[in-house]
Amino acid sequence: DTEVTQTPKHLVMGMTNKKSLKCEQHMGHRAMYWYKQKAKKPPELMFVYSYEKLSINESVPSRFSPECPNSSLLNLHLHALQPEDSALYLCASSQGGVYGYTFGSGTRLTVV
Amino acid sequence: SQQGEEDPQALSIQEGENATMNCSYKTSINNLQWYRQNSGRGLVHLILIRSNEREKHSGRLRVTLDTSKKSSSLLITASRAADTASYFCATDLNTDKLIFGTGTRLQVFP
Numbered sequence: 001d002t003e004v005t006q007t008p009k010h011l012v013m014g015m016t017n018k019k020s021l022k023c024e025q026h027m028g029h030r031a032m033y034w035y036k037q038k039a040k041k042p043p044e045l046m047f048v049y050s051y052e053k054l055s056i057n058e059s060v061p062s063r064f065s066p067e068c069p070n071s072s073l074l075n076l077h078l079h080a081l082q083p084e085d086s087a088l089y090l091c092a093s094s095q096g097g098v099y100g101y102t103f104g105s106g107t108r109l110t111v112v
Numbered sequence: 113s114q115q116g117e118e119d120p121q122a123l124s125i126q127e128g129e130n131a132t133m134n135c136s137y138k139t140s141i142n143n144l145q146w147y148r149q150n151s152g153r154g155l156v157h158l159i160l161i162r163s164n165e166r167e168k169h170s171g172r173l174r175v176t177l178d179t180s181k182k183s184s185s186l187l188i189t190a191s192r193a194a195d196t197a198s199y200f201c202a203t204d205l206n207t208d209k210l211i212f213g214t215g216t217r218l219q220v221f222p
Binding site: 004006031033041042043044045048050055056088090092094096098099100101102103104105106108 | 143145147152153154155156157160162200207208209210211212213214215
């Protein structure tokens with residue numbers, strides 16, 4: 001299995017809702033990432049997990065809460081989001097070093 | 113934080129022509145990677161060039177890296193309509209941080 005699987009593909013949520021994004025990989029990669037991408041902009045790094053531990057938080061607001069239950073799973077819990085948080089959320093994994101990243105197809109999030 | 117600037121921002125060519133995209137970055141890197149993104153979808157890793165390499169080829173792709181000028185270029189030869197996508201350079205700072213450039217939108221007309 002050489003894929004990163006993200007669910008759901010689309011999500012519409014209200015500003016008072018709580019929802020979660022899920023990401024899964026079975027390539028044995030040690031690092032997993034969350035990126036946020038607005039339309040016609042490059043992806044922006046949010047969080048990095050290395051060996052299931054949070055290693056980088058790019059000053060992301062606390063309404064985004066990452067979780068790494070095991071080496072294959074990465075979640076992003078969402079609470080009290082704002083309309084400006086609407087974006088494509090991308091998950092990626094990597095073994096690091098001279099290996100590239102494998103990206104999922106993303107979750108398109110709309111906050112209403 | 114944004115590390116790389118790409119130019120041109122947009123490029124339109126005919127099938128069969130070559131497409132060249134340039135990337136400039138600001139700090140020392142471990143390696144530089146190029147990705148393709150079809151509209152609204154995930155990114156696909158194309159090629160990685162290490163900081164001690166100057167040129168790398170993969171099929172119709174040729175990447176160069178000039179660390180003294182902090183710049184890289186991606187050449188796609190004999191382009192096809194299926195190459196239509198956004199292309200991003202991304203710099204790996206050896207800290208698990210992969211930072212993307214601004215991107216080039218390539219349109220290849222049949």
